[in-house]
Amino acid sequence: MAAIRWKLLGTMLGLMCAADVVHAQVGVGTWVRQNPDPTMGSMTMTVETCCSGGRKLTYRFTVNGTSHVLTVESPFDGTEVPVLLDGKPSGETMAISLVDSHHTSTNLKMNGQPFGVSKATLSADGKTLTVVNEMKAASGPQTEIWKKQ
Helix, strand or coil: CHHHHHHHHHHHHHHHHHHHHCCCHHHCEEEEECCCECCCECEEEEEEEECCCEEEEEEEEEECCEEEEEEEEECCEEEEEEEEECCEEEEEEEEEEEEECCEEEEEEEECCEEEEEEEEEECCCCCEEEEEEEECCCCCCEEEEEEEC
């Protein structure tokens, strides 16, 4: 489950970054990950407005036949916020910062210890989000592609 959490966190970071990147209404809606992880399979992310101009990110995925929901509510100003797994604290936090209208950066922690950075880039047409995750436990950067539905 720890490996899954790391992957989820990376994905969430990227997703959060995606929402961050599209701080305007462009990011609101449903996104589908295009390069599914063999461990987690397909994943969707729903982005909603919340937090006085921030975003609520809701990820839905299945691991070993069990469906899960991962949520993050962030003002997208670099504030560290908790990551909830199935409605309960996971020990993970994210600090998402909006770099500009098409880029975000997210710092990830697990139990107070830094474990990764995620950077997201929104395409000019607002339909594709490219997220590069650099996790301490990974052998190198991992790229995720998300398409807006």
